[in-house]
Amino acid sequence: MSSTFRNRRRNAVNNIMLTLTGVCAFITVSMLFVVLAYLVYNGGKSLNVAFFTKLPLPTGEVGGGMANAIVGSFEIILFASLIGLPIGFFTGIYLSEFGGKTLPFLVRYICDLLNGVPSIVIGIFVWIVVVAKVHHYSAYAGAIALSIMLIPITARGTEQFLQEVPRAMREGSLALGASNWRTIASVIVPAARKGILTGMILGVARISGETAPLLFTSLNNQFWSAGISEPTASLPVMIYNFATSPYDDYHRQAWAAGLVLLALVLIANITARMIVSRGVSLPK
Amino acid sequence: MGTPAAAIRPGSKSVSRLSGGDELARAVTMLFALAVLAVAALLIFELWIHSSPAKEKFGLGFLSSTLWNPVTNEFGALPFIYGTVVTSVLALLIAVPLGVGAAIYLSELAAPRLSSILTFLVELLAAVPSVIFGLLAIFTLVPLMRGYIEPALKKTLGFLPLFTGPAYGVSYLAAGVILAVMTFPFIISVSREALLTVPREQREAALALGATKWESTWQVVVPFARLGILGSVFLGLARALGETMAVTMVIGNNPGIHASLLAPGYTIAAVIANEFAEATSDMYRSALVELGMVLFLLTIVINGLARILIVVTTKKGSARA
Numbered sequence: 246m247s248s249t250f251r252n253r254r255r256n257a258v259n260n261i262m263l264t265l266t267g268v269c270a271f272i273t274v275s276m277l278f279v280v281l282a283y284l285v286y287n288g289g290k291s292l293n294v295a296f297f298t299k300l301p302l303p304t305g306e307v308g309g310g311m312a313n314a315i316v317g318s319f320e321i322i323l324f325a326s327l328i329g330l331p332i333g334f335f336t337g338i339y340l341s342e343f344g345g346k347t348l349p350f351l352v353r354y355i356c357d358l359l360n361g362v363p364s365i366v367i368g369i370f371v372w373i374v375v376v377a378k379v380h381h382y383s384a385y386a387g388a389i390a391l392s393i394m395l396i397p398i399t400a401r402g403t404e405q406f407l408q409e410v411p412r413a414m415r416e417g418s419l420a421l422g423a424s425n426w427r428t429i430a431s432v433i434v435p436a437a438r439k440g441i442l443t444g445m446i447l448g449v450a451r452i453s454g455e456t457a458p459l460l461f462t463s464l465n466n467q468f469w470s471a472g473i474s475e476p477t478a479s480l481p482v483m484i485y486n487f488a489t490s491p492y493d494d495y496h497r498q499a500w501a502a503g504l505v506l507l508a509l510v511l512i513a514n515i516t517a518r519m520i521v522s523r524g525v526s527l528p529k
Numbered sequence: 530m531g532t533p534a535a536a537i538r539p540g541s542k543s544v545s546r547l548s549g550g551d552e553l554a555r556a557v558t559m560l561f562a563l564a565v566l567a568v569a570a571l572l573i574f575e576l577w578i579h580s581s582p583a584k585e586k587f588g589l590g591f592l593s594s595t596l597w598n599p600v601t602n603e604f605g606a607l608p609f610i611y612g613t614v615v616t617s618v619l620a621l622l623i624a625v626p627l628g629v630g631a632a633i634y635l636s637e638l639a640a641p642r643l644s645s646i647l648t649f650l651v652e653l654l655a656a657v658p659s660v661i662f663g664l665l666a667i668f669t670l671v672p673l674m675r676g677y678i679e680p681a682l683k684k685t686l687g688f689l690p691l692f693t694g695p696a697y698g699v700s701y702l703a704a705g706v707i708l709a710v711m712t713f714p715f716i717i718s719v720s721r722e723a724l725l726t727v728p729r730e731q732r733e734a735a736l737a738l739g740a741t742k743w744e745s746t747w748q749v750v751v752p753f754a755r756l757g758i759l760g761s762v763f764l765g766l767a768r769a770l771g772e773t774m775a776v777t778m779v780i781g782n783n784p785g786i787h788a789s790l791l792a793p794g795y796t797i798a799a800v801i802a803n804e805f806a807e808a809t810s811d812m813y814r815s816a817l818v819e820l821g822m823v824l825f826l827l828t829i830v831i832n833g834l835a836r837i838l839i840v841v842t843t844k845k846g847s848a849r850a
Contacts, residue, residue, distance in 0.1 A: 259742055259744070262747070266633045267634050269626070269628075270630070270631040270634040270639070270647060273651060273713055274631075277650050277653055277654040284661070331561075332565070336558070339558035339561060342558075343558055348559070351566065352562045357836060358569060359568070359569055361828055361829060362572070362771075362828065363770070363824055364771070365771070365798045366822075366825045367572075368801075369801065370571075370572045370575055373579055373818070374571065400565065425554070426550050426553075426555075429554070451656070455658070456658070457798070460805070481658060484664055488663065488664045488667050489667070489778060500664070503661050503665075506658060506661065507657065511653060515653075
């Protein structure tokens, strides 16, 4: 009698708790759709051709766009990639292929450490070593800050995908008389290229949404910047400035910029995951 | 006289040329690896040097003083440390139950196909830039807090000092909620992986003994993966502590210490984001750099703990030997 009651209670607890875990999963996943819905709705009605072709107008005036911030973002991300991807890539090759014992351990540890440094601290660092030295804010200072975030992501991603190349391919190439670096350049890296590319796209997507490292490196600019050594507008900083301003038309443009930025980041993420065939695990 | 024999004879010209290439490739890639070390070393060195004026002037009192006055050049970090800890703890209080619950669902209950789709969506959520969460929070969460949630909390729990004072919307609570949303994707994906490393036999043994699915999950599987789950919590905590933009946009930027979660506050990252570019004196800037160093040290310690825990579980599970 009491044991049936006990079992009934156990079954009830079982059902309730299992349902609750489902509810947790539902709530967490639905947040993505909340984010998407708000941005598509508010951004969609604010987006127009002027957004892509015009400069921001002075406060209080209605209209204008963020053409300079779109170009500025691409410029900063391009330079950050040009610096960060090669350094990360070759560091990854060193870690996976040439490492002894102590140095790779140290480099791996430092990469993880850099990866965990709050992005605002990277901003301070680049302000000290670049902006304060040359006495002006610039697109290249922003690019350097973002590249410091990109290097550890690329290095650890490259290392992981190189490690997943089957041993037999390596040995086959060496047995044919190819040297170590020849094996790496013509067998191992090509075999891991999809994974490495995926890691790189994810890394670039990650830095392209970063705001904090740009706040006092590339700063912002209401106009076209005259070159890479001038303060330069970028989409994330523009979103921050416009969203925290008291003007309705700036809010409207912040939503539009948010939608464009989110679309770029999500498309990059989805593309990256489509490049790798199923079953390849991504680096954390 | 065949070439293959020549190629493998040690000391022959072609072999030394080949291994010479190896040496060069090794040296070049090592140079890049050393560059990474140099950047990290320079980062720590510069933070240390540039915070030394503040360290010398305020000493350890910097950490316990509540005064933040750029005009008189008096700086104390306590309100910012307090705000950072309060918002991060709030975020974890919300994100840990939700995240671990969702991870249990994904690893134990959901069909593999559904699980992989949901995991993919959670990973996409993790990719959403922080400034977008901030944008969303300013225009949706803050009005919601001000109009409904905070008045309701005051009405029901207003006897607690935690829920007193006017409802501004911008508050520790709003920052905690948005941080929770930004933290749980990390908790879910790392916890899920820890749960997936639990051997099948553990589950089957519990079920064979008559345990219900929940009992097997909660009393066998979760304890087995507990270090990995704890690691995911630390990882989430490190993210929350260092998070800048979304928090800056909803915390209210008030350098005081308030018991009420409905009051506006400030965090370390937020004060750096707001004031660094405008810092007028060297001491002011040095104090902000020292704040950055405090944040840096906090996050590396917590990240380090997280990594140790995660490596331990994914290598061999965390069951007692």
